[in-house]
Amino acid sequence: MLEPLLYCLRSNGLNVGLxxxxxxxxxxxxxxxxxxxxxxxxxxxxxxxxxxxxxxxxKSFLMAFRDLELSSSLIEDLANLLDNPLKYKEGRKPGEHDxxxxxxxxxxxxxxxxxxxxxxxxxxxxxxxxGTSPWGSGGRSNTGVALxxxxxxxxxIRIPDSIDWGVYRQxxxxxxxxxxIALKALRTLERSGxxxxxxxxxxxxxxxxxxxxxxxxxxxxxxxVRVVLLLDIGGSMTPYAQLVSQFFTAAGETSAFKxxxxxxxxxxxxxxxxxxxxxxxxxxxDTVLAGLTKSHRVIFVGDASxxxxxxxxxxxxxxxxxxxxxxxxxxxxxxxxWLNPEPKRYWEHPTIQAIHKIFPMFPLNIKGLQSAIKELSxxx
Amino acid sequence: xxxxxxxxSSYVASESLLASVNAAVTLRRPLLVKxxxxxGKTLLASAIAESLDLPFVTWHVKSTTKACDGLYTYDVVQxxxxxxxxxxxxxxxxxxxxxxxxxxxFLSKGQVVLLIDEIDKAEIEFPNDLLRELDEMAFYIPxxxxxxxxxxxxxxxxTSNAERQLPDAFLRRCVFHYIDFPSExxxxxxxxxxxxxxxxxxxxxxxxxxxxxxxxRDLRKxxxxxxxxxxxxxxxxxxxxxxxxxxxxxxxGVLLKEENDLSKFHREVQ
Numbered sequence: 326m327l328e329p330l331l332y333c334l335r336s337n338g339l340n341v342g343l344x345x346x347x348x349x350x351x352x353x354x355x356x357x358x359x360x361x362x363x364x365x366x367x368x369x370x371x372x373x374x375x376x377x378x379x380x381x382x383x384k385s386f387l388m389a390f391r392d393l394e395l396s397s398s399l400i401e402d403l404a405n406l407l408d409n410p411l412k413y414k415e416g417r418k419p420g421e422h423d424x425x426x427x428x429x430x431x432x433x434x435x436x437x438x439x440x441x442x443x444x445x446x447x448x449x450x451x452x453x454x455x456g457t458s459p460w461g462s463g464g465r466s467n468t469g470v471a472l473x474x475x476x477x478x479x480x481x482i483r484i485p486d487s488i489d490w491g492v493y494r495q496x497x498x499x500x501x502x503x504x505x506i507a508l509k510a511l512r513t514l515e516r517s518g519x520x521x522x523x524x525x526x527x528x529x530x531x532x533x534x535x536x537x538x539x540x541x542x543x544x545x546x547x548x549x550v551r552v553v554l555l556l557d558i559g560g561s562m563t564p565y566a567q568l569v570s571q572f573f574t575a576a577g578e579t580s581a582f583k584x585x586x587x588x589x590x591x592x593x594x595x596x597x598x599x600x601x602x603x604x605x606x607x608x609x610x611d612t613v614l615a616g617l618t619k620s621h622r623v624i625f626v627g628d629a630s631x632x633x634x635x636x637x638x639x640x641x642x643x644x645x646x647x648x649x650x651x652x653x654x655x656x657x658x659x660x661x662x663w664l665n666p667e668p669k670r671y672w673e674h675p676t677i678q679a680i681h682k683i684f685p686m687f688p689l690n691i692k693g694l695q696s697a698i699k700e701l702s703x704x705x
Numbered sequence: 706x707x708x709x710x711x712x713x714s715s716y717v718a719s720e721s722l723l724a725s726v727n728a729a730v731t732l733r734r735p736l737l738v739k740x741x742x743x744x745g746k747t748l749l750a751s752a753i754a755e756s757l758d759l760p761f762v763t764w765h766v767k768s769t770t771k772a773c774d775g776l777y778t779y780d781v782v783q784x785x786x787x788x789x790x791x792x793x794x795x796x797x798x799x800x801x802x803x804x805x806x807x808x809x810x811f812l813s814k815g816q817v818v819l820l821i822d823e824i825d826k827a828e829i830e831f832p833n834d835l836l837r838e839l840d841e842m843a844f845y846i847p848x849x850x851x852x853x854x855x856x857x858x859x860x861x862x863x864t865s866n867a868e869r870q871l872p873d874a875f876l877r878r879c880v881f882h883y884i885d886f887p888s889e890x891x892x893x894x895x896x897x898x899x900x901x902x903x904x905x906x907x908x909x910x911x912x913x914x915x916x917x918x919x920x921x922r923d924l925r926k927x928x929x930x931x932x933x934x935x936x937x938x939x940x941x942x943x944x945x946x947x948x949x950x951x952x953x954x955x956x957x958g959v960l961l962k963e964e965n966d967l968s969k970f971h972r973e974v975q
Binding site: 366370375 | 720721724725727728729731732734737739781782785788789829868869870873876877878879880881882883885
């Protein structure tokens with residue numbers, strides 16, 4: 326009977342697996358859900374794995390519930406409510422929604438739920454908060470169905486929705502874990518680290534020598550990949566700040582690189598780079614470039630959208646224009662790519678096209694990142 | 706289900722948390738608890754142990770922790786050393802095998818509560834490496850050609866600060882709970898459980914400041930329950946009066962631990 330919930334969840338993008346669904350059924354059998362509210366909590370604990378999906382779950386639950394046959398306990402709840410109606414408030418006349426008949430109430434409730442498709446407050450018809458309709462919470466109808474925060478009565482069906490889980494939603498294509506896994510592919514291991522004792526080899530040699538201890542050393546596996554990250558900060562990049570910072574965090578956490586250098590710039594790279602996000606601590610781009618070798622992997626992250634003059638003309642003291650500086654990077658480190666958080670359909674912009682001509686450019690989503698890593702791997 | 710968790714004398718649990726804990730206990734699945742730092746994730750495990758009257762085993766995960774450390778460790782170097790210089794019987798490998806927290810929990814004579822604390826601190830593959838062990842409640846020790854099977858399935862609580870995303874396969878096996886930041890009324894209950902002797906006016910003034918700070922936008926590290934509790938202790942031991950708290954916001958550094966946050970808050974207030 327609960328299958329609609331499963332399909333509502335799945336159609337809303339929550340990939341509930343069979344394993345979890347069976348666990349949910351086992352939970353029901355074990356008597357963990359004896360009210361609509363505990364059913365709601367049980368389902369959330371077992372079927373949802375991230376607070377970012379709580380909102381989807383809540384909506385799906387309501388959606389599924391709308392089409393459900395009313396269960397016996399629900400009918401009991403309603404009957405109870407009809408037996409013990411709240412007292413009329415003084416001065417309030419019996420209204421059009423005072424149901425005498427249980428069947429009528431249930432029928433109307435289902436119909437209303439089916440018709441309604443948005444959140445309501447006040448009014449006398451729809452399910453929502455306040456108002457005089459027989460459904461919803463905090464209302465003034467004599468008989469009806471309590472939903473959500475309906476306090477004190479404890480007889481209606483309550484679907485706990487007092488918390489707005491919407492703030493935890495993150496319909497993002499890129500998650501930190503995905504980034505980490507993608508970046509890990511860059512790792513190339515080589516035996517070039519410090520010497521460590523090779524226990525297995527030592528034991529087998531010692532055994533071969535009849536107990537005469539023969540210690541064997543070998544070089545530890547070491548990581549060779551050195552990465553330089555250049556991040557565009559501020560201006561048109563502000564909407565992507567969270568995404569970029571997520572990327573940056575993931576890169577910093579991955580132990581897959583031998584070294585990770587991070588520099589910031591605004592719009593395009595010129596003679597100066599900055600080591601902090603506030604663009605205060607300066608460093609000469611030439612000095613940074615001098616420290617790079619062919620084997621460095623350089624990743625630019627930026628939207629590459631700017632006024633054309635920012636790319637084509639020189640700053641007063643600079644020897645090169647933006648394109649010139651980018652070319653310098655390309656020459657020094659052939660394995661350089663550009664990640665662009667702008668969706669690919671906006672890449673018609675002239676400066677994006679110009680930069681795209683210098684570096685391979687990939688969108689900053691999981692697919693783009695994977696192809697970018699492929700481009701960066703191997704060689705040098 | 707013989708016993709169920711209903712919170713404890715020192716732990717205030719919401720209805721949804723109780724539902725999650727009891728689902729985990731009944732369905733014998735690990736309970737994964739996520740939430741902002743300082744919302745009482747670690748405390749929850751000891752509260753469960755206390756309320757169900759079970760022994761409590763903790764495994765604090767660090768960045769260097771490997772999954773097998775929790776099962777057992779085999780001190781091969783000691784054995785190598787003993788074979789050369791030692792006097793014991795080195796043919797007994799058992800002597801060199803030491804159970805980790807998971808192994809200990811499996812071999813315990815009665816049911817225990819096992820806390821795997823801050824699982825997200827470890828390497829990215831760590832949770833996956835534990836899947837089979839947690840599923841089957843058994844692990845194999847090749848050195849002994851023996852399988853260690855849990856005598857009593859422990860109640861497993863896993864906490865995560867969400868520093869890393871956990872793998873899907875792992876998540877699917879857990880009961881998930883997110884400890885949301887407590888509402889003001891719940892917060893009062895929590896304060897009452899910890900410091901019931903605090904002056905009502907002082908508490909009111911402090912709470913007002915606290916929620917104002919929480920409401921400040923774009924804080925890097927918004928203060929949490931544990932910071933509020935610390936702050937109340939500091940205020941009480943310094944004997945600050947309610948009026949003074951209202952006027953001055955003393956010891957703000959206990960709540961806001963980042964310089965930027967502190968200056969941002971002061972700017973917004975003024």
